[in-house]
Amino acid sequence: MxxxxxxxxxxxxxxPLSVIESEADFLRNSYANAGRGICARAGRVDSLIDEVRGAVANFINADKESVIWTSGTTDAFNRIVNILKNTFDGKNLTVAVSDLDHHSARLPFEMWVKTVVMPLDDNFNIDVNSIPFADVYVITAMSNVMGIAQDVVQIIKTIRAKNSKAITVVDAAQFVAHNKIDVKKFDCDFLCFSGHKIGADTGIGVMYIKNPDDWAVDKFGGGMVNRIIDSDNIILNKAPEKFEAGTLPITQIIGLKTAIEYVSNWNxxxxxxxxxxxxxxxxxxxxxxxxxxxxxxxxxxxxxxxxxxxxxxxxxxxxxxxxxxxxxxxxxxxxxxxxxxxxxxxxxxxxxxxxxxxxxxxxxx
Ligand SMILES: Cc1ncc(COP(=O)(O)O)c(C=O)c1O
Structure with missing residues (x-):
């Protein structure tokens, strides 16, 4: 054989076994829905999810309310496009992309607006000396083909010098397994990664949003509503809940915390x-x-x-x-x-x- x-x-x-065991233990002993129940066990699930959110916030140096659950990087990119559409209400934006981008990062934008391409240098890194003017920038922090960490701090600094109002979106799907993410240092507006590429389960990802309450939501459903007065007066929860309509992938969220502990110890x-x-x-x-x-x-x-x-x-x-x-x-x-x-x-x-x-x-x- x-x-x-x-x-x-x-x-x-x-x-990793630790991820499998943390999910199995949760499913066996602690499972309940999140954000809905009033019993002690449901309350414990809410606390666990809050704990994982804190661990993710710590992992990427974000504020807790900026950490939004998604089903993965692809989901996050599609959601970001819809968040931008809903926030800017039809305004035509120019989006800068690069040839390092994965289909998941670039296609949602390509299918929406006209894009301009950020040139690569001779080593296939984003060339900070020839970044074009745009409203939105998609930055692949590490290409899934080339495997080199881009200098995200310098790229975003250069973008901001060109357009102080630019919106920056970082794809950290490959970067996350190999490098420390620091969203405050990056100074990005959005960043996303998938749990399954660092040992967590499928169906869980993270979308970081700087100042999340400044952005329109892209999805509607249970768990995100604070109060419905009438059809014209619907008050949503604050972030992160306002971006988390519907039942969460609870078990996968539990496993994500264990995966983060695991990947943090891998060099x-x-x-x-x-x-x-x-x-x-x-x-x-x-x-x-x-x-x-x-x-x-x-x-x-x-x-x-x-x-x-x-x-x-x-x-x-x-x-x-x-x-x-x-x-x-x-x-x-x-x-x-x-x-x-x-x-x-x-x-x-x-x-x-x-x-x-x-x-x-x-x-x-
Ligand atoms: C750089 C990069 N971006 C985005 C994705 C999409 O991730 P997912 O399929 O987990 O949504 C991948 C997956 O291979 C990737 O490598």
Whole structure:
């Protein structure tokens, strides 16, 4: 039997036992709905959720009311577009995007307004010297293909010097596993990430909003209403509740706190990445285009399609990501139609790395 090796952390993390156990324990012993019940157990659930919100606020250096639950980064980006639409009421905004963007970050804007593109420099980082004027800026803090942390502080500083009223939206979906987020230092207006990419469950994500009560809501339903006087006088709760209509993904929120504790104690697996980078560099036909400092290794082959390569690795029970990674723009920029991405998590060992390299050497002869 093959050894199963999962090197697709960038797509989603395997779940730490502590996360699984915290969710199972909650489901077994403490479950009740949140924000609705009056009994002691329901009150305890509200306190737990408040505790997790506090932990997330701490994790990203935000105020608690700025931390909004979403189902993930994709959901957050779609919601942000609707929040902007509802706040600016039809005003045509110019949105700056970049070729580092994932489809989830850029498409909701592309489908709404005309965009301008922030150029990349020769190393495929956002070029702070040629940022165009726009009303809204989408900043991918780390591309899921290139794996390099962007200088978010400098980028936003430059944007603010150009347009002090600019709205900045940071995609931290990949960044969060490898770098400290500090929304106050970033000085961003919105930031989002998905729990499942740091060991939490699927269906839970975080949308940070600076000054959340300045923004219009995008969803309506239970849990967000303070008082309905009549149809013309509906008073909503303050943030964060006003952005959290409907039943929350309670169990997943509980797991998120455990995942944050877990990821906070992980320093990356640079030894594995360094070893694999060196070994892959020696293999003829493999063309690595990520930097040795990247948190992941991305490459293509000059003698095989990446999908065929991925299928062959799959047949050896090795999971990596192949294709366009939902990041078509960077692949267009690189002039390739797809790539292979190796991304590792805390569960990966040097033995895994050696095994994968041996298999690859045999496949790419
Ligand atoms: C950079 C980046 N942004 C956004 C997303 C979308 O995240 P999700 O699918 O969890 O909504 C991903 C997922 O791969 C990503 O890597």
């Amino acid at each position: 093959n050894k199963f090796v999962y090197m697709d952390a960038g797509a989603s993390w395997l779940k 990356g697996s640079h030894d594995i990445i360094n070893y694999m980078y060196d070994e892959l560099s020696k293999i003829e036909h493999i063309k690595i285009f990520t930097s040795p400092d990247s948190c992941m290794i991305s490459f293509y082959l000059d003698n095989m399609h990446v999908i065929d390569f991925g299928a062959m690795l799959g047949a050896h029970d090795i999971c990596v990501r192949v294709g366009n990674m939902c990041a078509s723009w960077i692949h267009k920029k690189l002039n390739i139609d797809g790539s292979v991405r190796i991304s590792v998590g805390p569960w990966n060992t040097m033995d895994d790395a050696k095994y994968v390299i041996d298999v690859i050497k045999n496949l790419v002869k």
